[in-house]
Amino acid sequence: MQTHAQVVVIGGGVVGCSVLFHLAKFGCTDALLLERNELTSGSTWHAAGAMHTINGDPNIAKLQKYTIELYREIEALSEQPTGMHLTGGLLLAATEARFDWLKSVLAKGRYLGIEARLISPERAHELLPLLDPSCFVGGLETVLDGHLDPSGTTHAYARAARKLGAHIERFTRVEQLVQCADGAWRVITNKGEVRAEHVVNAGGLWAREVGHMVGREHPVLAMEHMYLITDDMPEVAAINAATGREVVHAVDFDGEMYLRQERGGMLLGTYEKACKPWSEDQTPWNFGHELLTPDIDRIAPSLEVAFRHFPALQGAGIRKVVNGPFTFAPDGNPLVGPVRGLKGYWCACGVMAGFCQGGGVGLALANWILQGDPGFDVWAMDVARFGDWASKAYTNAKVRENYARRFSIRFPNEELPAARPLRTSPLYERLKQAGAQFGVAAGFEAPLWYAPPGVRDTFSWHRSNDFATVAAEVRAVREAVGLIETTGYAKYRIQGADAGPWLDRLLACRLPPPGRMALAPMLKHDGRLIGDFTLANLGAEGYLLIGSGVAEEYHLRWFQQQLPGDGSVALTTQASSLAGLAIAGPRARELLERVTKADVSAGALRFMEIRRLPVGMSSALVGRVSYTGDLGYEIWCDPAYLLHLFEGLMSAGQDLGLRLFGSRALNALRLEKAYGSWAHEYRPLYSPLEAGLQRFVALDKSASFIGQAAVRRELVDGGRLRLRCFVVDTENADVIGDEPIWWGETVQGWVTSGGFAHHAGVSVAMGYVDKALADTSGPWSIELLGQRCPARLQTRPLFDPDGARMRG
Numbered sequence: 024m025q026t027h028a029q030v031v032v033i034g035g036g037v038v039g040c041s042v043l044f045h046l047a048k049f050g051c052t053d054a055l056l057l058e059r060n061e062l063t064s065g066s067t068w069h070a071a072g073a074m075h076t077i078n079g080d081p082n083i084a085k086l087q088k089y090t091i092e093l094y095r096e097i098e099a100l101s102e103q104p105t106g107m108h109l110t111g112g113l114l115l116a117a118t119e120a121r122f123d124w125l126k127s128v129l130a131k132g133r134y135l136g137i138e139a140r141l142i143s144p145e146r147a148h149e150l151l152p153l154l155d156p157s158c159f160v161g162g163l164e165t166v167l168d169g170h171l172d173p174s175g176t177t178h179a180y181a182r183a184a185r186k187l188g189a190h191i192e193r194f195t196r197v198e199q200l201v202q203c204a205d206g207a208w209r210v211i212t213n214k215g216e217v218r219a220e221h222v223v224n225a226g227g228l229w230a231r232e233v234g235h236m237v238g239r240e241h242p243v244l245a246m247e248h249m250y251l252i253t254d255d256m257p258e259v260a261a262i263n264a265a266t267g268r269e270v271v272h273a274v275d276f277d278g279e280m281y282l283r284q285e286r287g288g289m290l291l292g293t294y295e296k297a298c299k300p301w302s303e304d305q306t307p308w309n310f311g312h313e314l315l316t317p318d319i320d321r322i323a324p325s326l327e328v329a330f331r332h333f334p335a336l337q338g339a340g341i342r343k344v345v346n347g348p349f350t351f352a353p354d355g356n357p358l359v360g361p362v363r364g365l366k367g368y369w370c371a372c373g374v375m376a377g378f379c380q381g382g383g384v385g386l387a388l389a390n391w392i393l394q395g396d397p398g399f400d401v402w403a404m405d406v407a408r409f410g411d412w413a414s415k416a417y418t419n420a421k422v423r424e425n426y427a428r429r430f431s432i433r434f435p436n437e438e439l440p441a442a443r444p445l446r447t448s449p450l451y452e453r454l455k456q457a458g459a460q461f462g463v464a465a466g467f468e469a470p471l472w473y474a475p476p477g478v479r480d481t482f483s484w485h486r487s488n489d490f491a492t493v494a495a496e497v498r499a500v501r502e503a504v505g506l507i508e509t510t511g512y513a514k515y516r517i518q519g520a521d522a523g524p525w526l527d528r529l530l531a532c533r534l535p536p537p538g539r540m541a542l543a544p545m546l547k548h549d550g551r552l553i554g555d556f557t558l559a560n561l562g563a564e565g566y567l568l569i570g571s572g573v574a575e576e577y578h579l580r581w582f583q584q585q586l587p588g589d590g591s592v593a594l595t596t597q598a599s600s601l602a603g604l605a606i607a608g609p610r611a612r613e614l615l616e617r618v619t620k621a622d623v624s625a626g627a628l629r630f631m632e633i634r635r636l637p638v639g640m641s642s643a644l645v646g647r648v649s650y651t652g653d654l655g656y657e658i659w660c661d662p663a664y665l666l667h668l669f670e671g672l673m674s675a676g677q678d679l680g681l682r683l684f685g686s687r688a689l690n691a692l693r694l695e696k697a698y699g700s701w702a703h704e705y706r707p708l709y710s711p712l713e714a715g716l717q718r719f720v721a722l723d724k725s726a727s728f729i730g731q732a733a734v735r736r737e738l739v740d741g742g743r744l745r746l747r748c749f750v751v752d753t754e755n756a757d758v759i760g761d762e763p764i765w766w767g768e769t770v771q772g773w774v775t776s777g778g779f780a781h782h783a784g785v786s787v788a789m790g791y792v793d794k795a796l797a798d799t800s801g802p803w804s805i806e807l808l809g810q811r812c813p814a815r816l817q818t819r820p821l822f823d824p825d826g827a828r829m830r831g
């Protein structure tokens with residue numbers, strides 16, 4: 024075995040082989056895959072081999088499309104058949120709510136180039152005569168769906184990689200990973216040692232155990248999964264004879280099952296509610312080409328539905344039941360990318376649909392390792408969407424929930440209940456008593472809205488029962504004063520002799536002088552947005568950077584990659600050492616004046632200034648800034664004082680019309696100011712020019728900053744897209760995100776977020792459109808639940824376009 028490699032890939036399942044293939048394809052032939060057994064010896068060999076493009080998340084759908092389109096390439100290169108059968112697909116809806124979901128999926132597919140169309144139950148029956156059309160309200164017919172041979176496909180990746188010059192060692196188990204002082208990895212196997220610059224954990228069923236070798240607990244868990252194969256069925260033979268084709272690949276969401284033809288019979292798999300984790304604590308190293316004992320009772324409820332929806336199955340004998348384990352991350356998406364604090368260690372695990380997603384995972388990871396960037400937006404599968412809070416027990420609860428809900432509808436206003444509450448603020452119980460309906464982000468509970476007693480969210484694609492209450496919360500902010508907790512934001516303290524110069528290079532903005540704040544875009548080297556923050560210069564206390572709570576791990580990884588190794592800059596997260604409240608509205612100053620003896624008059628504490636002030640009996644950092652676009656203040660304190668501050672503000676504000684508001688009201692408020700938010704308007708896909716953040720980029724500052732050259736180039740060519748705000752003509756539903764934006768009869772963009780702007784009284788959508796059309800008056804429309812709703816380009820913010828309120 025070779026003793027050095029640029030990259031060692033651990034694991035020869037479909038994912039590891041795809042990573043190896045992509046590395047070799049991009050010229051990295053000094054790549055070595057180590058497999059403890061034969062290739063495919065984890066979950067790969069017993070997969071059902073189904074593949075489809077459709078996914079609720081457009082970025083994952085793109086990845087799936089790429090994966091399926093790749094199979095012809097690896098087949099040709101390797102001369103190894105993948106056994107691919109492109110049968111076409113049928114997604115079935117037995118309820119109107121599911122049909123609405125399919126409409127939204129179809130709409131998203133439009134700008135991804137996914138071919139699909141909505142069909143009636145009768146057309147579904149024509150495509151799949153095994154079904155009873157009276158059980159369904161409609162369906163979606165797709166093109167790029169089918170199935171393949173899992174083993175053939177994995178070997179096709181492997182052979183293609185070898186042909187391109189990469190290497191594979193089978194029966195070689197990685198037993199230890201040790202990082203050397205120079206950052207290289209000692210990969211210690213049962214057959215000797217390899218020194219590598221990079222190691223990739225593609226350990227599949229053993230990804231957790233490989234993680235333990237580097238001291239990390241990756242949030243993955245294996246679940247048992249069953250599918251059964253029927254005896255040959257005359258009905259299947261009849262379809263084949265009549266159409267000259269195989270039976271289409273179908274997903275019956277309400278029956279929570281998928282089915283496809285397998286030889287002369289049908290293969291039927293289910294995601295049963297009574298799901299079962301496998302090897303919760305330790306995957307045995309001697310597990311290989313074995314199957315688990317089937318438990319038909321567990322899937323009996325799904326089979327009952329199957330017999331009703333597909334009556335022909337009632338008479339079919341069962342030839343075989345397969346029960347095998349495969350891994351999931353807590354949200355069901357892959358875990359890909361570099362891991363914070365472990366230079367040269369990469370994850371390609373938790374891939375629950377290796378035959379739909381494996382190609383895209385390999386592409387992203389190979390790009391990332393070789394170019395320093397995945398090359399497309401991988402937020403949905405970035406390993407950094409989970410932090411230390413995603414413990415083993417959390418993962419266990421969330422993976423079970425995810426498995427059991429794999430084919431369930433998740434409504435846009437639906438919060439899932441498993442593993443909660445996990446991270447809470449000292450105000451949690453107090454806010455709960457006030458009616459807070461909590462949402463969760465990065466494991467942290469934050470109020471969405473404050474419901475009247477006894478009222479809970481009704482889940483819907485349409486406006487829901489929170490509408491009037493959220494409107495009242497918005498009204499309180501616009502007419503009096505509102506209070507929202509901000510503890511869930513990410514907060515970082517940057518100190519040390521070189522803190523200023525380091526931030527100057529990290530961030531594209533001009534650094535604020537002591538006592539002031541600035542909006543701070545952070546860019547990658549290619550000039551795309553990797554963060555948007557508020558930066559406060561606290562003088563002797565250093566700098567405070569405030570950003571998105573869900574991106575904390577993601578940003579920490581980036582910060583740590585950029586930190587100098589000489590200790591001249593110290594960056595610490597203040598996740599649990601700084602808590603926050605924000606007050607906003609025309610009476611916010613009056614409220615603040617009642618709880619502090621300091622002078623906070625308009626002239627003494629100006630817009631974008633920040634001070635440490637006595638508030639009540641404690642001391643707090645008070646910054647004059649507000650995401651509501653109104654007069655407002657953010658108040659940051661030690662969590663021990665949060666309750667004291669909160670109670671002080673609540674009692675002082677009683678006669679000012681003070682009201683608690685949640686993130687749904689905040690969304691409505693920021694939409695009418697056309698403020699973007701991280702993971703929606705601001706993502707690594709977009710440049711500051713495209714996102715409307717160019718004015719915060721200080722191209723002429725004395726320090727050079729990351730992404731500066733790319734920004735300069737883009738100013739010349741103008742970029743491709745523009746972020747725009749639209750008022751949508753809609754009755755009872757608002758956009759959620761990812762809906763297509765039409766200009767005349769063509770799709771020219773996509774929605775990033777939106778909702779009802781209660782103060783302005785209109786439905787708003789923000790989204791990116793082609794630059795050439797961005798300033799035209801239309802004809803614009805936005806597709807919402809299958810309808811094209813006329814939309815009006817909103818060129819100025821709907822609320823206070825000159826910013827007089829927040830500066831007043």
Ligand SMILES: Cc1cc2nc3c(=O)[nH]c(=O)nc-3n(C[C@H](O)[C@H](O)[C@H](O)COP(=O)(O)OP(=O)(O)OC[C@H]3O[C@@H](n4cnc5c(N)ncnc54)[C@H](O)[C@@H]3O)c2cc1C
Binds near residue numbers: 060074380
């Ligand atoms: C019953 C069933 C049906 C399925 N149906 C489908 C389907 O229809 N479509 C679909 O897309 N997906 C399906 N899947 C899921 C699919 O099988 C997985 O997504 C895929 O196999 C994941 O591949 P992997 O390479 O990540 O992991 P694995 O296949 O588990 O591969 C990991 C490999 O790493 C090796 N390894 C681990 N640790 C070490 C070490 N320390 N040293 C050396 N080697 C090591 C293992 O031996 C193994 O070969 C199904 C799964 C099951 C169980």
